[in-house]
Amino acid sequence: MREIFASMPWWVKWVAVPFIALVVFGGLIFSIVNFVVWLLFKVLVFAALxxxxxxxxxxxxxxSSSRSDW
Incomplete structure (x- = not known):
């Protein structure tokens, strides 16, 4: 794998590959982040209640204890 990327220009390694990864896995990453935010919100609501x-x-x-002193 390292030999494949060694012959590529820098912009392929640092721009194109991360962009492709975001396009392919973007929905999954968004779903995970959305679930974590939703879970933290529910935990905060629970703690407040x-x-x-x-x-x-x-x-x-x-x-009621001060009333029972009568």
């Missing part, structure tokens, strides 16, 4: 639930429960528990 759990944090909000913990906040509401603590507020409710603090309010």
């Amino acid at each position: 759990v944090g909000g639930l913990v906040y509401v429960v603590r507020k409710f528990m603090a309010g």
Whole structure:
């Protein structure tokens, strides 16, 4: 493989081959990046909902314990 590329001009190695790889695998790369972004968004939404639930429960528990002191 190295012998094949050794006789090629620089622009074939550094421009044409990466461009062809992006054309061929571009859809796959986009799908993987899209899935990772979607997954991170879902994780952030989950963390925000759990944090909000913990906040509401603590507020409710603090309010109910001060009422029971009567």
